[in-house]
Amino acid sequence: MREARKVAGLTMAEVAQGCADRGLPEISEHSMKNLESGRKASLTIADFVVLADVLGAPPVTLLFPLGASSTVEVLPGREESTWDTLAWFTGETPLHQPAPEGTPREVLDTFRNHSYLVAAARTSTALATERRRQASTTLDRSRRAALLERASGYEEHAFEDCAELRAFRERMRDRDLVPPALPAELAHVDDPENQSEDNE
Numbered sequence: 001m002r003e004a005r006k007v008a009g010l011t012m013a014e015v016a017q018g019c020a021d022r023g024l025p026e027i028s029e030h031s032m033k034n035l036e037s038g039r040k041a042s043l044t045i046a047d048f049v050v051l052a053d054v055l056g057a058p059p060v061t062l063l064f065p066l067g068a069s070s071t072v073e074v075l076p077g078r079e080e081s082t083w084d085t086l087a088w089f090t091g092e093t094p095l096h097q098p099a100p101e102g103t104p105r106e107v108l109d110t111f112r113n114h115s116y117l118v119a120a121a122r123t124s125t126a127l128a129t130e131r132r133r134q135a136s137t138t139l140d141r142s143r144r145a146a147l148l149e150r151a152s153g154y155e156e157h158a159f160e161d162c163a164e165l166r167a168f169r170e171r172m173r174d175r176d177l178v179p180p181a182l183p184a185e186l187a188h189v190d191d192p193e194n195q196s197e198d199n200e
Contacts, residue, residue, distance in 0.1 A: 001035055001051070003065070003068060004062055008055045015054050016032055018053075022053065060086065063086075070082060090108065091104045091105040110172065110175075113168070114165075114168060117161070117165040118182065120161045121162050121189070124157040124158040124161045125158040125162070127154040127158075128151055131151035132155075135147035162186065166190070169189070
């Protein structure tokens with residue numbers, strides 16, 4: 001907690017004020033002193049989340065000091081690797097075998113895979129758009145032809161990436177999972193017309 005506050009460049013009084021601004025006046029400067037010294041050893045989940053927001057830190061990094069300590073006390077009297085403990089906490093372990101379908105870890109894996117597919121589709125779409133834009137602005141015919149050829153290749157990749165993402169999102173819905181909202185440049189992925197074209 002102390003390290004996160006220092007990284008954020010905040011005094012204890014500023015953290016307390018930030019908590020009050022977020023509807024949590026119970027976290028006073030005195031409370032912060034007790035937290036950082038270890039005299040106060042527990043927090044409610046609501047307090048913890050508000051503190052993380054004030055400090056501008058992902059909540060999980062306040063629990064597991066990656067980069068600052070190689071081990072952490074995962075349970076009373078039980079020290080484990082900080083990274084292994086973080087993976088356990090988020091449901092990412094064990095990773096050596098697929099998680100059984102429907103388990104919390106399998107759902108996490110599904111959403112993580114979705115984010116990878118979104119990243120791939122965004123990248124290939126952006127590359128195709130950029131090559132097409134460059135081709136439209138160059139006066140050199142041979143350069144334009146080369147750029148258009150590259151754009152065509154990237155557009156094929158983008159089409160495949162978007163089709164894969166669309167199918168993955170459909171499989172998520174079939175399992176009653178709600179896919180995350182798509183970035184604006186990929187909004188067309190959920191367009192019913194695109195889905196019908198893929199099925200032809």
